[in-house]
Amino acid sequence: MWKWLHPYAKTERAYQLCLTLQPWFWVGALACLSVGTVWGLAFAPQDYQQGDSFRIIYIHVPSAILSMGTYVAMAIAALVGMVWQWRTAYMSMIAMAPIGAVMTFIALFTGAAWGKPMWGAWWVWDARLTSELILLFLYMGVIALYGAFEDKQQAGKAAGVMALVGVVNIPIIHYSVEWWNTLHQGATISKFDNPSIAPEMLWPLLINLLGFAFFIGAVITVRLRNEIVLREMHRPWVQALAMNKALNQQPGDAATASLKEGS
Template sequence: MMWKWLHPYANPEVSYHFAGKLLPWCTRLAFIFLSVGMVWALLFAPADYQQGDTFRIFYLHVPAAMLSMGIYLGMAIAALSSLVWQLKLADASAAAMAPIGATFTFIALVTGAAWGKPMWGTWWIWDARLTSELILLFLYLGVIALHNAFEDKSLAGKAAGILALVGVINLPIIKYSVEWWNTLHQGATVGKLGQPSMSADMFWPFLVCFIGFSFFVTALICLRFRSEVLTRNSMRPWVRTLVANEENKHAI
């Protein structure tokens, strides 16, 4: 059974150390993929025939936008398991993910505006894609606010979890907004089934950047998850031993 395999990770101490083992690997992979991908994308990928070099913001904008939605989905799944199975750790991971997702949503909005000004002729327009992505940012901010609004962490987790789950409705709206309605924002270039609408020598650096950003996000989540677990279990003996050991290590 899957439960038998997953059960040890319901223990905060085991999860804390597991995330600690994952962290250096994700950091290294993120560093390798991002440095290769960014150099390739910004210096060696060919310029677009119409947009010239301006299109290179694509390599930051699209991964950020995709991850802003991906992180939200992860956060909502964590919120669901915390509401239904009352896993305290799921709560901690949802709280760890929210600020990271909000940051990536913000990056997607800002890079999009920076591209929109020279290409479209405007920083912002209230079309369906831009508006729904802005709502995603507000949902993240709401979740973060609720996580911090209550002294009692499990009550806060419950309130934030409900908001996170309700907000899931926004994800398909963002994804399909460009197909359902007339929007100024173009349709999907990558991420649709079949061939991406860009040539291979532009697509490969994107893929490398995207993988790099994914590892970077995983590393950030591990980092924040560990500190969430520590603050939530600060009275537990294992945390005290851990802290005492660390202090001994640094005290000369």
């Protein structure tokens, strides 16, 4: 596996990989989110207790799951950067951080909106809600720490240490419902042998989960490309890329300049 990944330690290869994957991620996100959202909001049956208010699950659950998944991926990238000294690993880490923070915020916001009719309050200091809030602070801490250093290699190392330390919060979020007596409901889709949700409600949820994953992948590839360009502006291949892009976007200006030189 590491032999397969090793070529992408080079920034140019990582940039090309992002270009290759990005359209597939966007297509997958558009297809899955369209099908899953329409199916879940319009065709899935009502919950016998919550009525139509349960439909927020199609946004809340994918964002909550992927807020944790993105953090784990960010921590793995930090570990790779620290062990093998890959600059692209640190770039990937910081490319993921804002996306994970947004997913965490969406999970908290939709959870509060769902909790209001169910619990009678927008917020309670439930173990899962509190640990999810801590996850948001961890994301913000990684972003702030990375931005505090001018030397981005040192910034990646410092932010990577924080990302790795924060991994301990992930199992706390996941198992908090089992470890403590909380208001938050238990596992639903993770119990594959006997899921606590009807199949006609489960399938659009799984499709939306996949759609969110594709969307996160697409945005991360965009952010990683931008990070590579910003960090590698002095490299000839980046300068050539910028020149080609400028010529493609402004053909009229280039033609005018050529006419002026000829005259």
